[in-house]
Amino acid sequence: MELDEITPLLWQATGETAVMVGWATLFTVLLGLPLGVALVALDKDGLRPMPALKGAIGVVVNVGRSLPFLVLMIALIPFTRVVVGSSIGTEAMVVPLTVGAVPFFARLVETALREVGRDVVQAAQAMGTGKLAIIRKVLLPEAFPGLVAGLTVTVVALIGYSAMAGVIGGGGLGDLAKRYGYERFETGVMVAVVIVLIIVVQLIQSLGDHVARRLSHK
């Protein structure tokens, strides 16, 4: 295939990947951030100790983390069908991508929040700060550079997952690589996909690092 044939294919596939990863990232943050906060706040020496609940959340998160994405995706097909009405296509893939990334991101949020010094939290408590205000005004802002770094890693992981999702029928770059590179031995397409992926991941990582560094006042 010539380059001018490959280019539109690449654009379309990259767009599909961006849509899948974009939505999945949004839902992952919306679900994973509170979960990560809960893992820290409910800890036995956290803001609101509820070790049993924390333990339960931890188990769920670990189960999510221990399933390979491919297995998770297949196992979730019935669930995806209920939520989206279909189990294939770009939209449908957002469901397994989100479910796969939430536990991953939640753990990264937990780690970032634990980096916030105990002394700062206690200083806030000594000033009469309520629990929610401590989360909002101390934990999250202080951990922000770490959260951005965690988000970067998560987006990169999601791009990886999305390629796998593509193989099952989700479209995007993985799907393109499978159809042309694997089934038709179009080495040109394969190489192009690899190059696009490398560039995209590099860009995201650099952007993430840059933002994290700008925000860090350590």
Place this chain on the structure above:
Amino acid sequence: MIEASGLRKLYGQTVALDGVDLAVRQGEIFGVLGQSGAGKSTLLRCVNLLERPDSGTVTVAGRELTKLGERELNQARQRIGMVHQHFALLASRTVAGNVAFPLEVMGVGRRERDQRVAELLELVGLGGRGKDHPRQLSGGQKQRVGIARALAGRPEVLLSDEATSALDPGTTESILGLLKSLNRELGLTILLITHEMNVVKSICDSVAIMENGRIRESGGIGELIRTPGSRLTREIFPLPEPAAGHITLTFTGHPEEPVISEVVRKFDVDVNILGGAIEELAAGSVGRLRVDLAGGERDNALTYLRERGLLVEVAG
């Protein structure tokens, strides 16, 4: 101003506080001294209930904190400032943002907040540094921010856990000077923890010495110095253990007359001076002298010294 009674706190098997009573009067600077692990920090953290004592009560400015619910406790805490050893500033905020933090928590409006922050930074000598980030400041400047933040809620009481022990001697002195002037000018009651004798000497009116979760002695410095066998006096004047018969004299203020030569003349004794020093304390100047008295009317000489207001301790 601060009253604690019967405080007990266990950490597993460790007894951190073993029945502590504490009374800090309005307007004084009260120092808590003690070895590492004596329970000083635990005591301080019990005063604003960062740590809940297992038993005992804490009353600050007439409110019994140990009885309050979470919301009321948070309100009470807004009137109790706290300064931390490692400053505990928010790296994500500017200097001004750090000082504004407690005001935000208290719900003070934007304009009043900005004005108050500017005043506070001026007060601690950091006017114009509001836009900087804490990492751009020296240790002493960070602690000044910590103090400004602690004062934001116009507290009646300031708690300080080793506020100067991360600082060099010169900076320590300037921070102590600041604390002292806040005490004098705002009538702020200060409860501070330290392991530096120097801090006690230069600013404290009263002290408590802790050991193994208990207060071994406490009271006004002048009063403790006049108490025989006082540990505080021994800490201030590190003289070697006296041999039997050696005499230790402690006197406050500068004696008008040369008491020692008088004793030699009047009672025909030989005086051998073994050691001693004079210290200028916030509570006045205090001297301590280790001597050996021999011959003549030794007992009468000692009685005379006692009558002249010196504390006379004879090693047995």
